[in-house]
Amino acid sequence: MLCDDVKRIAYFFLDGTLGEQKKNDFSAHLNLCPECEARTKLHRRLRIFVRNRLARLTAPDRFKQRLMRTLRAVAAEWS
Amino acid sequence: MKTAEVYEHEQGWNFEKAAMPYVDSLYNTAYRMTRNSEDAEDLVQETYLKAYKYYDKFEEGTNFKAWLFKIMKNTFINNYRKKKLTPHKIDFSEIEESYERVIQKNAPDLIRDPESEIFQDMMDEDVKRALDSLPHDYKMVVLLADIEGFSYKEIAEILDCPVGTVMSRLYRGRKMLERTLLEYARKYGYIRGVAEPAKMRSRKDETKGRKKKEEPEGESEVAEPEENEEEVLFTGGEDDFELEDEEEQQEEFAIE
Numbered sequence: 507m508l509c510d511d512v513k514r515i516a517y518f519f520l521d522g523t524l525g526e527q528k529k530n531d532f533s534a535h536l537n538l539c540p541e542c543e544a545r546t547k548l549h550r551r552l553r554i555f556v557r558n559r560l561a562r563l564t565a566p567d568r569f570k571q572r573l574m575r576t577l578r579a580v581a582a583e584w585s
Numbered sequence: 586m587k588t589a590e591v592y593e594h595e596q597g598w599n600f601e602k603a604a605m606p607y608v609d610s611l612y613n614t615a616y617r618m619t620r621n622s623e624d625a626e627d628l629v630q631e632t633y634l635k636a637y638k639y640y641d642k643f644e645e646g647t648n649f650k651a652w653l654f655k656i657m658k659n660t661f662i663n664n665y666r667k668k669k670l671t672p673h674k675i676d677f678s679e680i681e682e683s684y685e686r687v688i689q690k691n692a693p694d695l696i697r698d699p700e701s702e703i704f705q706d707m708m709d710e711d712v713k714r715a716l717d718s719l720p721h722d723y724k725m726v727v728l729l730a731d732i733e734g735f736s737y738k739e740i741a742e743i744l745d746c747p748v749g750t751v752m753s754r755l756y757r758g759r760k761m762l763e764r765t766l767l768e769y770a771r772k773y774g775y776i777r778g779v780a781e782p783a784k785m786r787s788r789k790d791e792t793k794g795r796k797k798k799e800e801p802e803g804e805s806e807v808a809e810p811e812e813n814e815e816e817v818l819f820t821g822g823e824d825d826f827e828l829e830d831e832e833e834q835q836e837e838f839a840i841e
């Protein structure tokens with residue numbers, strides 16, 4: 507596996523969706539190529555970073571309550 | 586024996602039990618799609634009402650969360666996107682090139698030391714803005730995969746597109762997002778020693794100066810038209826993975 511191949515499938519390696527053979531080739535390449543290893547680490551870091559920063563929103567409580575009231579009203583209406 | 590009323594009531598209750606646990610996930614994604622809380626609430630509420638209405642159409646044993654997201658995505662397209670459906674044209678080779686440029690120019694230290702802490706100082710507002718700078722379709726796959734944790738197959742189902750398309754968009758969406766984050770990191774001085782002093786402003790100035798960039802344009806934006814070639818990257822027969830067809834693709838990526 508060449509550096510270009512590694513670059514192309516790095517995200518999918520991180521997703522854990524590569525087949526066994528590809529995964530092994532990928533890991534073998536990283537062991538020999540510091541640049542690809544660093545790149546892959548950077549991808550992983552950025553992904554975790556984005557996830558941590560973006561996953562914070564939760565629906566406001568008053569909205570949840572309103573939503574449940576609406577659902578119950580609709581359910582009652584339809585029954 | 587159940588009367589119709591009892592059954593309906595029970596169905597409502599069952600639905601509520603099944604659907605409410607996803608309200609935060611749906612809201613989070615809705616907020617990222619609509620970019621404001623009022624529209625996000627409306628979108629989620631409409632999604633729940635539709636889902637309840639069609640609850641008997643939901644196939645037991647299939648993915649309920651993905652089903653809800655699919656309803657939300659369709660609702661969004663119907664309500665919001667109709668208005669200004671300007672298809673984003675993207676030059677994909679430009680994405681690759683500019684990504685490499687950004688890596689080489691701005692982040693040599695980063696590559697040398699990917700564990701360095703430079704991103705920790707970045708403001709949430711910048712992260713949000715970087716995500717919003719992605720064309721809608723790319724933003725969606727990144728959100729669904731990296732924030733909501735859906736599999737390629739589930740995303741394909743939610744978005745009504747082939748798995749190969751999901752993978753192409755993920756690849757490119759993630760690349761664009763990383764590139765933008767790296768650019769911000771340099772511009773706003775989060776990458777130490779590499780920032781351009783002229784562009785380092787106080788945080789107060791930041792928010793002022795950046796407000797107007799809601800409408801994407803300028804350096805970090807995706808360039809020039811190049812007809813929709815997004816299907817090409819990871820679909821069948823490409824040399825990327827020597828994928829012949831859907832079946833082989835499944836094998837290749839061991840999709841659950």
Ligand SMILES: [Zn+2]
Nearest residue numbers: 509512539542
């Ligand atoms: Zn390499």
